[in-house]
Amino acid sequence: MSDCGPKVRAWRRLALKLGTGVISLALAMVLVMGLASPSFAFAAAKPVITHIKSTSGPTAGGNTVTITGKHFMSGGKSMVKKVTFGTKGATKLHVRSATRIVVSAPAHAVGKVDVRVVSTSGGKSAIVAADKYTYKAMEPTVTSLDPATGSTLGGNTVTITGTGFSGATLVAFGPTDALFTVSSAGKIVATAPVGAAGIIEVTVTTAGGTSAPSSSNQYTYVAPPAVTAVSPATGPAAGGTAVTITGTGLTGATSVMFGAGAATNVTVVSATSITATAPAGTTGTVDVEVTTPFGASAPVTADQFIYTP
Numbered sequence: 001m002s003d004c005g006p007k008v009r010a011w012r013r014l015a016l017k018l019g020t021g022v023i024s025l026a027l028a029m030v031l032v033m034g035l036a037s038p039s040f041a042f043a044a045a046k047p048v049i050t051h052i053k054s055t056s057g058p059t060a061g062g063n064t065v066t067i068t069g070k071h072f073m074s075g076g077k078s079m080v081k082k083v084t085f086g087t088k089g090a091t092k093l094h095v096r097s098a099t100r101i102v103v104s105a106p107a108h109a110v111g112k113v114d115v116r117v118v119s120t121s122g123g124k125s126a127i128v129a130a131d132k133y134t135y136k137a138m139e140p141t142v143t144s145l146d147p148a149t150g151s152t153l154g155g156n157t158v159t160i161t162g163t164g165f166s167g168a169t170l171v172a173f174g175p176t177d178a179l180f181t182v183s184s185a186g187k188i189v190a191t192a193p194v195g196a197a198g199i200i201e202v203t204v205t206t207a208g209g210t211s212a213p214s215s216s217n218q219y220t221y222v223a224p225p226a227v228t229a230v231s232p233a234t235g236p237a238a239g240g241t242a243v244t245i246t247g248t249g250l251t252g253a254t255s256v257m258f259g260a261g262a263a264t265n266v267t268v269v270s271a272t273s274i275t276a277t278a279p280a281g282t283t284g285t286v287d288v289e290v291t292t293p294f295g296a297s298a299p300v301t302a303d304q305f306i307y308t309p
Contacts, residue, residue: 045071045123046071046119046123046124046125046126047069047070047071047072047079047080047117047118047119047123047124047125048069048070048071048125048126049067049068049069049115049116049117049125049128049130049131050068050069050070050130051067051068051069051130052065052066052067052068052115052130052131052132052133053065053066053067053068054066054105055132055133055134056133056134056135056136057105057133057134057135057136058135058136058137058138058208059107059108059109059110059135059136059137059138060107060138061088061091061104061105061106061107061108062104062105062107063104063105064102064103064104064105065090065102065103065104065105065115065133066100066101066102067083067100067101067102067103067115067117068099068100069099069101069117069125070098070099071098071119072095072097072098072099072100072101072117073095073097073098074098078095078120079095079119079120079121080093080095080101080117080118080119080120081118081119081120081122082118083101083103083115083116083117083118084115084116084118085105085106085108085113085115085133086108086113086114088106088107088108089106090103090104090105090106090115091103091104091106092104101117105133108135109135110135110136110137110207111134111135112132112133112134112135113132113133113134113135114127114131114132114133115131115132115133116131136208137164137167137206137207137208137209138163138164138206138208139164139206139208139209139210139211139212140162140163140164140165140168140204140205140206140208140209140210140211141162141163141164141211141212142160142161142162142202142203142204142211142214142216142217143161143162143163143216144160144161144162144216145158145159145160145161145202145216145217145218145219146158146159146161148218148219148220149219149220149221149222150192150219150220150221150222150294151221151222151223151224151293151294151295152194152195152196152197152221152222152223152224152294152295153194153224153294153295154191154192154193154194154195155191155192156191156192157189157190157191157192158189158190158191158192158202158219159187159188159189160180160187160188160189160190160202160204160217161186161187162186162188162204162211163185163186164185164206164208165182165184165185165186165187165188165204165206166182166184166185166206167182167206167207168180168182168188168204168205168206169205169206169207170203170204170205170210171188171190171202171203171204171205172202172203172205173190173192173193173195173200173202173219174195174200174201174219176193176194176195177193178190178191178192178193179191179193188204190202192219195221196221197221197222197223198220198221199218199219199220199221200218200219200221201213201217201218201219202217202218202219203217222249222294223248223249223294223295224249224292224294224295224296224297224298225247225248225249225250225253225290225291225292225294225295225296225297226247226248226249226297226298226300227245227246227247227288227289227290227297227300227302227303228246228247228248228302228303229245229246229247229302230243230244230245230246230288230302230303230304230305231243231244231246233304233305233306234305234306234307234308235278235305235306235307235308236307236308236309237280237281237282237283237307237308237309238280239261239277239278239279239280239281240277240278240280241277241278242265242275242276242277242278243263243275243276243277243278243288243305244273244274244275245273245274245275245276245288245290245303246272246273247272247274247290247297248271248272249271249292249294250268250270250271250272250273250274250290250292251268251270251271251292252268252292252293253266253268253274253290253291253292254291254292254293255290255291256274256276256288256289256290256291257288257289257291258278258279258281258286258288258305259281259286259287260286261278261279261280261281261286262279263276263277263278263279263288264276264277264279265277274290278305281307282307283307283308283309284306284307285304285305285306285307286304286305286307287299287300287303287304287305288303288304288305289303
């Protein structure tokens with residue numbers, strides 16, 4: 001038998017003192033070789049976690065987490081049985097070296113958990129500050145608005161499409177909160193509040209955070225039309241007067257009213273001009289009102305038309 005070193009010689013001497021039988025010597029040799037074996041020494045050592053790369057992720061899991069530490073491999077052989085995140089086992093376990101493991105985080109409820117490595121011998125890494133992993137609710141994302149325009153008067157129904165809407169606590173049109181209903185994790189139906197003319201961001205807030213600004217969540221407030229002049233401003237009660245109406249936001253006009261009577265031959269010339277024929281009316285003054293998809297013009301002195309006898 002070859003000389004196996006000082007440890008082996010010491011154990012051989014002990015075995016001889018205990019008895020000269022073959023069994024005693026064989027037992028001593030088994031103990032010597034076992035204790036001298038790197039795999040035996042490693043099996044006795046519990047895995048240790050010193051660092052985790054990617055310390056948080058969504059409750060749905062699936063993100064890649066790299067664990068750094070020691071005692072993960074011996075002699076090119078993995079010594080890791082499993083990796084747990086709280087009470088859940090990680091998936092796609094890959095032991096890259098004695099000091100590095102790569103896994104996919106399992107699904108888990110919101111909160112902070114300990115990541116622990118369990119060895120093939122049953123040893124488990126101790127709970128330390130470095131093994132913490134936080135599960136976060138998914139941050140909502142807005143991908144589309146329908147419609148994406150509305151009146152500054154508010155009141156129209158807007159369907160918001162996206163992801164992560166479950167448990168939404170707030171929907172805002174710019175700085176103003178809106179009434180809303182969560183139809184599903186990907187759909188919210190909201191009522192647009194009153195707003196100022198211009199483009200704003202529609203945001204959704206959940207436990208996972210607030211949706212980020214993007215071109216997909218922009219909503220345009222358009223002011224109702226306004227009438228600034230009527231020419232001519234008088235005509236016979238019998239109607240038939242050709243009138244030019246000047247103002248703003250006149251594009252898309254759906255009706256022109258002279259008091260309670262609807263004008264005929266309405267032509268939208270531009271966003272600032274409409275031509276129409278005054279209907280029959282009664283002697284006196286009426287307001288000329290223009291209506292578009294964004295509302296009706298408010299009564300002002302400048303929109304008055306006088307019916308003469």
